[in-house]
């Protein structure tokens with residue numbers, strides 16, 4: 001039972017998954033469209049998860065599949081999201097069944113219930129967003145539904161989904177690098193709203209811990225079958241306090257002026273429209289998108305009580321420790337002092 005395949009194992013979360021799985025004595029295969037590291041103990045299978053024939057060899061003889069592959073949310077490519085997150089996940093399920101894999105653990109996202117308005121201590125019982133904040137999230141909803149409904153104990157195939165939120169930590173290509181790039185170009189001067197909105201930021205090792213626990217506690221008749229679970233640091237923090245701690249940790253000034261939420265949102269919307277009009281001539285990526293403004297200016301934190309009860313989940317790294325480790329892991333992003 002300790003052999004697994006990590007689909008998306010070359011990515012940020014995937015690499016951390018592989019490291020902890022190896023440390024726990026698992027035999028690990030990685031299936032990914034790219035190979036981002038080499039390790040003697042890991043067998044790599046390169047391919048597109050939309051291709052069942054490419055997937056099958058990577059799933060032979062394994063009991064657990066962790067599916068944490070997705071196009072990056074910032075890629076803004078509707079067709080690709082639909083193809084990989086929805087159609088590709090259907091292919092993953094079909095391949096798991098064909099290879100007689102017993103357990104499939106999907107990395108979903110807490111954002112599947114987020115519509116850009118406040119969520120405070122949200123439970124998994126909240127309905128899926130009817131108006132998801134972007135197309136990435138829309139396809140994460142389709143994907144999660146597909147995986148949860150594939151749970152089939154009678155045929156020895158069990159599925160569950162982990163919904164992390166705001167994953168951060170060493171080697172994350174998104175949160176810290178985007179934040180520091182914005183600071184370097186003088187864009188991190190404003191706090192959107194009053195700065196009191198609480199948000200979950202979850203250290204990558206806690207997210208991995210949640211996935212491995214889920215795989216180990218997923219049995220016939222267990223409450224995990226066909227269900228989704230929030231995995232958070234269980235320490236919601238004001239969005240702008242978190243950003244400021246990362247910024248000051250890397251010697252950048254924290255933002256100090258306030259801009260009303262609605263003003264920031266409509267400015268971002270206007271900018272998005274302008275960039276869409278200009279797209280035939282020039283492609284520019286905006287730092288402030290309506291989606292990021294919504295994430296920066298609203299409450300969105302979730303209860304992980306269900307994971308505590310069903311799988312005995314507790315965060316293993318506190319937020320203070322996680323921020324310290326993350327800041328330390330990016331020496332190249334530290335501000336050069338004159």
Ligand SMILES: NC(=O)C1=CN([C@@H]2O[C@H](COP(=O)(O)OP(=O)(O)OC[C@H]3O[C@@H](n4cnc5c(N)ncnc54)[C@H](O)[C@@H]3O)[C@@H](O)[C@H]2O)C=CC1
Nearest residue numbers: 008010011012013032033048049068069070107109166167
């Ligand atoms: N980063 C975050 O804050 C959050 C991420 N998630 C989810 O966690 C998972 C992992 O995210 P990250 O590690 O941050 O992303 P990442 O972009 O670092 O890793 C994704 C991996 O998937 C692979 N991949 C993409 N398309 C593929 C395809 N067609 N076939 C095979 N492999 C493919 C990529 O090559 C990459 O190695 C994703 O499912 C994402 O939706 C959920 C909540 C928050």
Ligand SMILES: CC(C)CCC[C@@H](C)[C@H]1CC[C@H]2C3=C(CC[C@]12C)[C@@]1(C)CCC(=O)C[C@@H]1CC3
Nearest residue numbers: 073109111166174175178179182287292295296
């Ligand atoms: C420039 C600043 C206003 C903000 C910089 C930080 C942002 C890049 C990140 C803050 C919250 C993050 C987040 C995600 C990506 C990076 C942030 C927008 C996700 C969209 C990643 C994928 C998910 O499933 C949900 C995440 C929510 C939080």
